[in-house]
Every structure is written in C-alpha cells, then in structure tokens.
Amino acid sequence: MELGYSVVAYQRRAADQLQALGVEIVRGDITDLPKLTEAAQGCDAIIHTAGKAGVWGDPAEYRKINVGGTENIIRVCRKLSIPVLVHTSSPSVVHTGGDIENGNESLPLAKHFSSAYPATKAEAEKIVLAANGDDLKTVALRPHLIWGPGDPHILPRLIKKVRGGKLSLPAPEKIIDTIFVENAAQAHVLALLELQDQARCAGKPYFITNNEPLPQGEIIQKLLSAVGVEAKIRAVPAGPASAVGAIFEMGWRLLPLSGEPPITRFAVEQLSTAHWFDTSAAARDFGYLPKISIAEGVLVLQKSGLK
Numbered sequence: 001m002e003l004g005y006s007v008v009a010y011q012r013r014a015a016d017q018l019q020a021l022g023v024e025i026v027r028g029d030i031t032d033l034p035k036l037t038e039a040a041q042g043c044d045a046i047i048h049t050a051g052k053a054g055v056w057g058d059p060a061e062y063r064k065i066n067v068g069g070t071e072n073i074i075r076v077c078r079k080l081s082i083p084v085l086v087h088t089s090s091p092s093v094v095h096t097g098g099d100i101e102n103g104n105e106s107l108p109l110a111k112h113f114s115s116a117y118p119a120t121k122a123e124a125e126k127i128v129l130a131a132n133g134d135d136l137k138t139v140a141l142r143p144h145l146i147w148g149p150g151d152p153h154i155l156p157r158l159i160k161k162v163r164g165g166k167l168s169l170p171a172p173e174k175i176i177d178t179i180f181v182e183n184a185a186q187a188h189v190l191a192l193l194e195l196q197d198q199a200r201c202a203g204k205p206y207f208i209t210n211n212e213p214l215p216q217g218e219i220i221q222k223l224l225s226a227v228g229v230e231a232k233i234r235a236v237p238a239g240p241a242s243a244v245g246a247i248f249e250m251g252w253r254l255l256p257l258s259g260e261p262p263i264t265r266f267a268v269e270q271l272s273t274a275h276w277f278d279t280s281a282a283a284r285d286f287g288y289l290p291k292i293s294i295a296e297g298v299l300v301l302q303k304s305g306l307k
Contacts, residue, residue, distance in 0.1 A: 003189070010039040011050070017150075030069035033076070040076045045084035045196070047188050048073045048128075051121070053153055055267045056252070056260035059116040066120035067127070074131050081135070084195045086188050087128040089140040091177075091207060091275060092118035099274040101175070105205055105281055115266035125205060132203035137195040140205040141187055144277060147223055148181030148297060149304040156306065158220060159229055167224075167231040170238040170272035172217025177209035177276040180297035183290040184208065187282065194286035206282040210290045210297075213276035222294070226301040238272035 007023045009015060015025050028035040030050045040046065052065040070087070077085055094100070094107040095118065109126070113119035125140045132138040147154050161167055187208040194201050217233040224231050245268050248261035282288040292300070 003193075008039060008043065010036065030072060031064055033072045036072055037076050037079060040080055040082065043080070043082055045086070045192050046073060046077060046082055047086045047088075047192060049088040049188075051088070051124075052117070054117060054260070055115055055264045056249075057116065059119075062116035062120045063123075066117075066124050070124040070127050074127065074136075077131075077136050083136060084192060085128065085131070085136060085138045086191050086195065087125065087138065087140045088188070089125040089128075089142045089205060090118060090121045091142045091144045091277065092270070093122035093125055093142070095269070095273070095275065097269055097273070099174070101274050101276060102278050103207070103275070104278040105207065113266075114269055115264065117266070129203055129205065137199050137202040139191050139195060139201045139203070141184075141191060141282075142205060142207045142277075143179045143184040143187065144207065144209045144275070145176065145178040146181050146184050147178055148301055149307060151181070151306055155223060155227060158224060159227070162224070162229055162231045165230060165232055166234050167220070168234045168236045169217060169220070170236055170241050170268055172220075172233045172235055173215050174272065174274040175213045175276050176216045176219065176274065177211075177213050178219055178294070179208060179210045180290070180292050180294065180300075182292050182297075182300075183210060186291060187286075187288045190286045190288050191282075201282075201285040204281075204285070206285070206288075207277035207279055208282050208288055209277055209279055210292075210294055211279055212290075212294050214294070216271065219294070222298055223301065226298045227305050238268060241272070242268040 008026060009018050009023050010026045010028055012029060019025050026039040028039060050069055052062050093109050096110045109122050128138050128140050191201055242265050245263045245265040248263055252261045
C-alpha cells in the first residue's frame with residue numbers, strides 16, 4: 001500500500017473495492033478465535049474496527065461481539081506477539097443524557113446507558129486501554145458519526161425516516177460533530193504510526209471529528225441532499241418522543257417483534273442533545289487534522305452515493 005504495508009482485512013462480507021487496492025480479504029467472524037488467529041498470522045499491527053452498531057438488539061449479542069470480540073483481539077495480540085492495537089470506540093461512551101459542548105478526554109465514561117451499544121463499547125474501550133503495556137501498545141479512537149460512500153448505518157436509517165418529504169427531529173438546532181469516512185481512516189493510520197514510534201497516544205482515548213460542528217438539522221439535510229433525498233426538518237418535543245420510544249421498546253420486548261422499534265430512548269437522547277468535541281489532543285499526540293472538509297466530503301458522496 002502507500003505506506004509500504006501489506007494489509008489483511010478480516011471481515012464477514014466481500015470487499016471488492018479493498019481487493020482492487022491489493023488488500024488480502026479473509027472472511028470470518030470476530031467471535032471465531034481460531035479463524036481470527038489464523039488471519040492475524042504475520043501481522044505487525046491490528047486496527048480493530050469490527051463491532052455491532054445500532055440502537056436496538058439483543059444485549060447478549062452486543063456483548064458477544066463488542067466485548068467478547070475485543071477480548072479475542074487482545075488474545076490474538078498476546079498469542080502472536082503483535083505489539084500495536086488501534087481500537088475504534090465511540091463518543092457515546094461518555095454520553096450521560098445531557099449536552100456535550102467542546103467535550104474533551106477528561107470526560108468520564110458514563111455509568112448508566114440507555115442502549116446496549118454504548119454500554120458494550122464502553123466496556124470494550126476499558127479492556128483495550130487496560131491492555132496497554134510494554135509488550136502491547138493500545139489506543140482507542142472515538143470517531144463521531146462517520147459518514148460517506150458505503151455508509152451502512154447513518155444515511156440508510158435517515159432515509160427510512162423521511163416521510164412525505166419530511167423528517168422529524170427532537171432538536172434540529174442542537175450542534176453536533178460528524179466525521180467524513182476518509183478522515184476517520186486517516187486518524188486510525190496516524191495513531192498506528194505513532195504507536196510504532198514514540199507512542200505518545202498509548203493507553204489513551206481520543207475524540208476525532210471533522211472539526212466542523214453544525215446544527216444537526218443542517219448537516220442531516222446536506223447529507224440527505226447529497227444522495228438525492230430532499231427533506232424538510234420538522235421539530236418535535238424531546239420529552240414526548242422519549243416516552244413514545246419507551247413504549248415502543250416495551251412492546252418490542254414483550255411481544256416480541258422483529259426488527260427494531262421506529263423510535264428508541266437512545267435515539268431520542270442522541271438526537272435531542274448537543275455533542276461536539278475538542279480534538280486538540282489527537283492533533284497534539286499523533287498529528288490528526290481532517291484533510292477533507294464537510295463540503296468536499298459532500299461532493300464525494302454526491303458523486304458516489306452510498307455505493
């Protein structure tokens with residue numbers, strides 16, 4: 001590759017685009033320790049981006065993948081003497097239900113969570129950072145709302161929520177951060193290189209964003225428009241929306257119903273609060289500054305869509 005590395009991607013799905021770049025693709029599941037160990041043979045570093053995302057699902061499944069899978073990564077690093085691990089965490093691990101404005105790494109991990117996703121991501125982050133030592137250098141990155149071509153999460157969910165050209169949001173005026181996918185990838189590579197050098201970031205978590213906080217209604221409209229979906233934002237009260245989410249969650253658990261509820265308390269919590277972050281620690285410790293602006297990223301998304 002560009003930096004002289006041979007890259008192996010261990011994942012569940014095919015990846016023609018990566019393969020075209022010369023990446024070796026190994027199909028497998030992160031919970032399969034023997035297969036994971038086999039795939040990591042000969043590697044000098046691991047970037048761990050695998051995980052179960054989303055706002056709803058079986059807590060045991062989240063724990064199996066996000067916690068158990070991360071424990072497997074640590075086991076593989078120990079067994080194969082792989083000295084460097086970059087882990088993808090989430091800013092949701094510090095979200096306690098209120099606004100976060102210019103938040104930095106001094107924020108403590110939340111003690112209570114309204115969803116299995118942030119709860120298990122917080123546990124996984126603790127495992128990774130606790131594993132840092134002389135024989136294994138680790139770092140946890142917290143990218144905020146990754147978007148761009150190939151996005152399987154944020155944009156598809158938003159598109160499904162648009163009804164009759166309208167999208168309901170609890171607080172469209174709240175300021176949030178996002179990050180273009182190529183900037184997120186850049187941050188992971190820079191952190192890896194730093195761990196192999198002076199390792200100033202070892203054993204620490206870092207927020208990474210595009211450094212362009214915007215009202216969430218504005219950025220959502222930009223992203224939807226880039227993929228050909230025009231939506232007028234309609235503000236709805238957060239309190240009633242959260243109550244409705246709780247009712248839906250109860251119904252989904254009791255019946256039980258397939259798929260996920262149309263609204264959840266975790267989704268309302270995220271959509272009704274500000275969350276933007278200070279990334280100066282990432283700039284200081286491993287030189288992260290976003291190369292692609294939101295405006296530039298939107299143009300890339302416009303040309304390629306979600307493919």
